Amino acid sequence: MLAISDIKLRYRRSRIGQFWLTLSMAITILALAFVYSAIFQIALNIYLPIIAYSLIVWGLIAGVCNEAATVFIEAEGYIRSSPLAKSVYVYRMLLRNFIVFLHNLLIGVVVVLIFGPVPNVNLLYILPALCLTMITGVWVALILGTLSARFRDLPPIVASLVQIAFFLSPIMWTSSQLRGRFQILVDWNPFAAFLNIMRDPMLGNPPNGTAWALAFFVTIAGSLLALAFFSRFRSRISFYV
Structure with missing residues (x-):
């Protein structure tokens, strides 16, 4: 209920409501696809599905990371007035971003109908991914949310790091364009790992x-780190906020 309320309040009195999320994402995908397909000399019908699914998945990853840092700060009113478990606010944030992700998946459906690729059995890997x-979003929010409530300089630092991760992950470019030692940007990049395990099934690629x-x-x-960390510091969050 809290997650759905957040989405509705963000776009209340708007004629198309939360579908502004989908429209803005679609415009971004089209603009970047036309520009970068020309820069990289890749056919638009090949590049557009790649960048479309990349941005849809990255929207979820970046949204979770950025909002994880403010999850308890934004819930200050609830935390001070309600005895709800602190993890409730984490689940609220995750579900809110998941709803946005589902809205953006409508773009993926349109891309499949126009450009392909035709879904195959590899699409099932999207569920475990x-x-x-x-x-991962849960433990990231438990740790970052607690630290950010204590150290208020942390949220803008996280936002900057996520922006850097965008350029270091295969979103605008593909792994095949890397050579030699630069392959480490993909092989040891956790952002790229989660991007790949979610994007590959949509593109019909094997895991x-x-x-x-x-x-x-x-x-x-x-998860193990967050269990130990949050067990020790969760009682202090009410004082931090």
């Missing part, structure tokens, strides 16, 4: 073993 991404291994490691290691 989404689960890993959401679980990338390296990306899945890194995503599993980040999810498990981060």
Whole structure:
């Protein structure tokens, strides 16, 4: 209810409501696809599906990371007046971003109908990939949200790091364009790992073993770290905010 209310309040009294999310994403995809397909000398019908699914998935990843840093700060009123578990605000933030992701997936449906690729059995990998991404979002929000409530300079730092990660991840460019030692930008980049495990099924590509291994490691290691960290500091969040 809190997540849905957030979406409605953001676009209340607007004629097309939350579908502004989809429209703005579609315009961005079209503009970047025309420009960068010309720069990279890649046919538009090949490049547009790649950048479309990349930006749709990145919208979810970046949204979760940025809002994870402010998840408890934004819920200050609830935290001070309600005995709800602190994790409720994390789930609220995740569901809000998931709803936005579902809206943007409508663009992916249009892309499939016009440009392809035709969905195949690899599309099923999107379910475990989404689960890993959401679980990672939980532990990222528990840690970043707590630290940001204490250190208010952290949210803009996180936003800057996410912006840098955008350029270092294969969103505007493809892994095949890298050579030699620069391949590390993909192989050891956790942002690229989660991008790949979610984007590849949409493009009909088989699973990338390296990306899945890194995503599993980040999810498990981060969850264990967050369990120990949040157990110790969650009682202090009410004082931090």
